[in-house]
Amino acid sequence: MNTYQRYRSVDYRLPESYLSWELYGAGLDNLGVNGEAVRLPLRDPTADEVLLRVDALGLCFSDTKLIWAGPDHPRITGRDLKNNPTVAGHEAAMTVVRVGSNWKNKFSIGQRFIIQADIKVDGEQVAFGYVQRGAMAQYAYVGPWVLENDGVCYLLPIKDTTGYAEAALVEPWACVEAAYHLPERTAPVAHGRVLIVAAAGAAADFTGALSNPPYEIYHAGGGAITGLPGPVVTLGEGGVRGVVAAQEKGGCFDDIFLVGTPDAELVEACDQALAVGGVLSFISSHDIPVKAAIDIGRAHYELTRYIGGATPDGVYGQNTRTDLKPAGRAWMVGAAGPMGQMHVQRALEHQEPPNVLFCTDLSAERLAYMDNRLRPLAERNGVNLICLNVGVEKDLPGRIADATGGHGFDDIYVHAPVPKLVEEAADHLAPQSILNVFAGVGIGTKAKLSPEIFRHLHTRLIGSSGSSMEDIVNTLKKLESGRLATRMSLAAIGGIEATWLGIKGVKENRFPGKTVIFPQVTNLPLTGMDKFQDVCAAAAPLLEPGNVWTTAAEETFLDNALEIE
Secondary structure, rough: OOOOHHOOOOOOOOOOEEEEEEEOOHHHHHEOOOOOOOEOOOOOOOOEEEEEEEEEEEHHHHHHHHHHHHHHHOOOOOOOOOOOOOOOOOOOEEEEEEEOHHHOOOOOOOEEEEEEOOOOOOEEEOOOOOOOOOOEEEEEEHHHHOOOOOOOOOOEEOOOOHHHHHHHHHHHHHHHHHHHOOOOOOOOOOOEEEEEHHHHOEEEEEEOOOOOOEEEEEOOOOOEEEEEOOOOEEOOOOHHHHHOOOOOOOOOEEEEEEEOOOOHHHHHHHHHHHEEEEEEEEEEOOOOOOEEEEEEHHHHHHHOOOEOOOOOOOOHHHHOOOOOOOOOOOEOOOOHHHHHHHHHHHHOOOOOOOOEEEEOOHHHHHHHHHHHHHHHHHHHOOOOEEEEEOOOOOOOOHHHHHHOOOOOOEEEEEEEOHHHHHHHHOOOOOOEEEEEEEEOOOOOOOOEOHHHHOOOOEEEOOOOOOHHHHHHHHHHHHHOOOOOOOOHEEEEEHHHHHHHHHHHHHHOOOOOEEEEEEOOOOOOOOEEEHHHHHHOOOOHHHHHHHOOOHHHHHHHHHHOOOOOO
């Protein structure tokens, strides 16, 4: 057997120690010691543990958030990292190399897995790579919280034919996939808290609109509100503004109906009054000529939603589409970053792709890189791919009008955490459109938007964070059935020592795609795929055009780079 085959079958002696990037506090200076990984003894797993070899690790922007926040990160708030360090890293392909006695009937040496990192125990978040020590190391120990937690194993087996890097990239791709499968409410919450706000004495008939009573119904602003089922609590002086002001964090109501033509202050008060997952409905037969500061961070992380129509009845049934509109017009804002390119690739590989895919970014280099890799896919599937550098483009509205025939976009995905970009994108929405704030903007980040995009256009403003077990399972199936090439996202590689610079590079957007670390490889500097020839001349010819990673290139690379006894 060659080196690669021995490695795959774990037919070699494991080392006595391993390298791990311990996180001791906030900031890159606290990752490892003096910019170097820490060497730890490689012990046998306990009876309740399985020892995993980390074969490939994708570096994620979420890792940079954890590292820069340290103990202030919401998933590990208050943890004494100096004395109880954690290890980041959750985009991992791993192999079982030792098995504790309690798991020998379920796991065996040589089995290969990826992990669903978003783990909960008794409802408490204990995510791998956050609370649990993750994969930014050469080895990882996992116990019952991963192996059999409430009947669920968070390790997902991968096929023998699946490469390490492409497997590690399933997790970020699952986050992309999740953005197109967000379940939306089609009715007010049964037994929930409902607020009816009448702006300037407006009128509305709610007969049939609240079809799953009993509700806890509140009414503010007077007006001629009829057809409400059950008793109603009338809010006192100050109405909804007073109720929101009295709440420590807002978030009072599951469903809010704002009737009539409110001012911006009232819209913003209602927005603050939404509970997690709450829906704000704009009900008016007339235009609402204001722009209000909407908390797009809550839409991203807390799934607040906005709808509208002329009457309350049937308003929840407007525009329930979740995926890209077939043969439609889509705009990817900030398209040339690592996650943006994944969305572009997904759109081009879709069974029913858009006719027009309009991609904008500030980086000419990244756009050229994306265009070079993805234009053949666009041409093969008949998609008009337009790549535009908005840093030099002088007539963006004109280019948009040309691309859409003046009708606007059916789907807009914003991949940069900039409220101004969301505001600008909202001016180019088509009827029945989707506006997805994909980039993670913090709760409290607001964009000034017109209620008309919800009331008149029936746009859905959505956002999402992370992925579910179902998302990652389905994404793995797409990869292993040949319907998704996750490997196309790989832009740079490195060995275990290159992790520090790799994380710095992710933070600084150094590479136009994903960085993958091969932890078992040592002394390999951080290398863009355009320089791969310099580190492995034997494997470079096995890349696809555009320096696209392949499993054949990976096998040859590892056969040359690994050092095992």
